[in-house]
Amino acid sequence: MQTTIFRLLPLLLALGLGPTLAADAPSNPRLDDQSQLTKAPSKAAGQTYFQPPSDSEIPNNAFGEQVRRGQDIFMNTKALAPDYVGNEMNCGNCHIDRGRKANSAPLWAAYPMYPAYRKKNNKVNTFAERMQGCFQFSMNGKAPTADSEILSALTTYAYWLSTGAPTGKALPGRGFDEPLPPKGGYDIARGQAVYEKQCVICHGDDGAGKKVGVTAVFPALWGKDSYNWGAGMHRINTAAGFIQHNMPLGRGETLSDREAWDVAAYINSHERPQDPRLVNGSIDETRKRYHADDGVNLYGLEVNGRKLGQGTP
Amino acid sequence: MHYIPVIALLLPLLAHAADGQSIMQKGGANPAALPCISCHGTDGKGLAAAGFPRLAGLPEAYIGKQLADLKAGRRENPVMQPIAQSLSDEEMAAVAKAYAELPKVNVKAGPLERPQPGSGAWLALRGAWERNIPECTLCHGPAGVGVGTAFPPLAGQSALYIENQLLAWRGSTARPATRHSKAVAAVPPSRRNDPNGLMQHIAADLSAAEIKRVAEYFAGLGESQEAFDESQHRLR
Numbered sequence: 001m002q003t004t005i006f007r008l009l010p011l012l013l014a015l016g017l018g019p020t021l022a023a024d025a026p027s028n029p030r031l032d033d034q035s036q037l038t039k040a041p042s043k044a045a046g047q048t049y050f051q052p053p054s055d056s057e058i059p060n061n062a063f064g065e066q067v068r069r070g071q072d073i074f075m076n077t078k079a080l081a082p083d084y085v086g087n088e089m090n091c092g093n094c095h096i097d098r099g100r101k102a103n104s105a106p107l108w109a110a111y112p113m114y115p116a117y118r119k120k121n122n123k124v125n126t127f128a129e130r131m132q133g134c135f136q137f138s139m140n141g142k143a144p145t146a147d148s149e150i151l152s153a154l155t156t157y158a159y160w161l162s163t164g165a166p167t168g169k170a171l172p173g174r175g176f177d178e179p180l181p182p183k184g185g186y187d188i189a190r191g192q193a194v195y196e197k198q199c200v201i202c203h204g205d206d207g208a209g210k211k212v213g214v215t216a217v218f219p220a221l222w223g224k225d226s227y228n229w230g231a232g233m234h235r236i237n238t239a240a241g242f243i244q245h246n247m248p249l250g251r252g253e254t255l256s257d258r259e260a261w262d263v264a265a266y267i268n269s270h271e272r273p274q275d276p277r278l279v280n281g282s283i284d285e286t287r288k289r290y291h292a293d294d295g296v297n298l299y300g301l302e303v304n305g306r307k308l309g310q311g312t313p
Numbered sequence: 314m315h316y317i318p319v320i321a322l323l324l325p326l327l328a329h330a331a332d333g334q335s336i337m338q339k340g341g342a343n344p345a346a347l348p349c350i351s352c353h354g355t356d357g358k359g360l361a362a363a364g365f366p367r368l369a370g371l372p373e374a375y376i377g378k379q380l381a382d383l384k385a386g387r388r389e390n391p392v393m394q395p396i397a398q399s400l401s402d403e404e405m406a407a408v409a410k411a412y413a414e415l416p417k418v419n420v421k422a423g424p425l426e427r428p429q430p431g432s433g434a435w436l437a438l439r440g441a442w443e444r445n446i447p448e449c450t451l452c453h454g455p456a457g458v459g460v461g462t463a464f465p466p467l468a469g470q471s472a473l474y475i476e477n478q479l480l481a482w483r484g485s486t487a488r489p490a491t492r493h494s495k496a497v498a499a500v501p502p503s504r505r506n507d508p509n510g511l512m513q514h515i516a517a518d519l520s521a522a523e524i525k526r527v528a529e530y531f532a533g534l535g536e537s538q539e540a541f542d543e544s545q546h547r548l549r
Contacts, residue, residue, distance in 0.1 A: 056430050072425060072548070079546035092549070097442040201463050201508055202452075210461050212454045213543030248509060250447045 034133045034232040036295055040174035049102040049173040052161040070157025073150055074099055077139065081150050086140035088216040088225035094138065094233060096246050099161060102173030103245035107158040109174035112167045127155060137231035140273045176241030179257035186236060191266030194259050198248050207270055222270035224312040229275035235295035239264035269303045274311030283309040333411025336404055345399035349408065357415045361471035370417030374462035376409035382506040389503040418469030420456040421537040422547045433526030444518045449527065455547035457531050463508060472532035478504060479524045482516035
C-alpha cells in the first residue's frame with residue numbers, strides 16, 4: 001500500500017493533495033535512511049573472523065523453530081513476506097551465505113551493535129528499525145511493524161548467529177569493507193566493460209537478472225525488480241565494497257579496487273525504483289536533502305545527458 | 314505448379330544438411346559421427362550406468378557450446394570427442410536444436426529442505442562458503458533445473474556423469490612415491506571450458522568424497538511426471 005502511495009505521490013502533489021503526505025514521510029523515523037556504517041576494524045594477519053554457530057547447534061525447541069523461521073524469511077523474503085517486498089529481492093541476496101559471510105554485512109556483526117546512537121539526528125536506532133530500513137529501501141517495500149512475527153523471527157535468527165559475539169564492539173568483517181576510491185576517479189565506460197565480461201552471464205544485459213518460473217535466481221541490479229534509490233547499495237562506494245568481496249559469485253576478491261568502483265558506478269548509473277522519501281516530487285530537492293552527502297552516488301546527477309532519479313514505471 | 318519438382322529436389326539435400334532428428338537416429342554424414350541414440354538413449358535421457366548424459370531438454374546454446382568445446386579440445390573425452398570432431402557445424406546446430414526441443418527435466422518443488430551439515434544436500438543447498446563455494450543451486454537453479462542457457466540442469470543427470478565432470482574439472486595433483494606406492498604424476502584438468510572459471514575452482518576445492526555425495530544428491534532428485542506449477546515459488 002505504502003509503495004503505491006509513493007508511486008502516486010507526484011500525481012497527488014499535482015492535485016494539491018501532496019503536502020500532508022510529504023510532510024508525514026520524513027518525520028517517520030523508519031524512513032530516515034539506510035545510512036553508511038562506520039568503518040569496521042580490519043582483521044589482523046593470522047586472525048580469523050568471528051564464527052557464527054553451525055546449523056547443527058540449533059536447539060529443537062520453540063527457540064530453534066523461531067531461528068529457522070527467521071532464516072527461511074531471510075532467504076525467501078519475496079515468497080514468505082510478499083506484502084512487504086516491492087521488488088524481487090531477498091535479504092540473502094546482499095547478505096551472502098544466509099547472513100554469515102564476513103564483508104557481506106553479516107548479521108553476527110550487526111546485531112550486537114544495536115541500539116545505535118546517531119549523532120546526525122540525535123536519535124537512537126534499534127535493530128528492528130535497521131531491518132525496517134532494508135525493507136523500505138533494499139526491498140523497495142513496506143516495513144513490517146517492530147512487533148510483527150516477521151521482524152521477531154528475523155531478530156531471533158540474528159541473535160542466534162551472534163552467539164558469543166561481544167556487545168557494542170565492532171568486529172572485523174562488519175559491513176562491506178569498502179576499497180578506497182581509485183586514483184583519477186571511477187569511470188562508467190570502463191565499468192561497462194567489466195560488466196560485459198564478468199557479470200552479464202548472470203545478471204543479464206538489461207540488469208534484470210534471471211528467474212526460474214517466478215523465482216528470482218540471479219537478482220536484478222537495476223530496473224523495477226531491484227533496490228530503490230534510497231538503498232545503501234545505490235552508493236557507489238558501498239556497492240564497490242560488496243562487489244569486491246562477493247562478486248563474481250564464488251570468485252570474490254578477484255576484482256581490483258578500480259574495477260570494483262567502475263562496475264559499481266556502471267550499475268548505479270541506471271534507473272531503479274524512486275526514493276520513497278521523494279521531497280515535493282522534486283529530484284533536486286531530494287538530492288539536496290538525502291543524497292548530497294550520502295557517500296558517492298549519482299541520484300539527481302546527469303549521466304549521458306539524462307538526469308538520474310526518475311524512478312521506474 | 315512447376316516449382317514443385319525443384320522443391321522435391323532440394324528437400325533431401327536440406328534434410329541431409331540439417332536434420333537433427335536424422336542425426337540422432339542415424340548419425341551424421343561422416344560415419345564416425347555415430348547415431349546419438351545408441352549412447353544417449355532413444356528418449357535422449359542418457360544411460361545412467363555408463364555415465365552417458367541426458368541431452369533431452371538441455372538448452373540449445375549449451376549443447377552447441379559443448380559440441381564446439383569437445384571439437385576444439387577445451388573439453389576432452391575419448392568417447393565423445395571423436396564424434397564431435399566428425400560433426401559439421403551445421404549438423405551440430407541442427408542436433409542441438411532437436412535435443413533442446415525434447416522435454417526438459419521436471420522436478421517437483423518439495424517443502425523447504427533442512428539439509429544436514431556435511432551431507433551432499435548441504436553442498437547442493439548451502440555450499441561451502443568458507444572455501445568460496447556457493448551452493449550449487451545458486452547457479453544451477455532451484456532443484457538443479459538449470460538457469461538460462463549457460464547454467465545446465467544437474468537434475469536428470471546420473472551420479473556417475475556428475476562425478477566424472479567434477480573430476481574432469483579438478484584433475485589431480487602429483488603424489489610423491491612412498492614406501493608402499495609409486496609416485497603418481499599430476500593429471501591436468503580435462504574439462505577447461507567453463508565461462509570465466511566459474512566452475513573449475515569449485516571442483517578443485519571439493520574432496521573426492523564430497524563430489525560423490527553431491528553427485529548422488531542431484532541424481533537422487535529423479536524426475537516427476539507431474540508438471541511443476543511455475544507460478545509457485547521454489548524455496549531456498
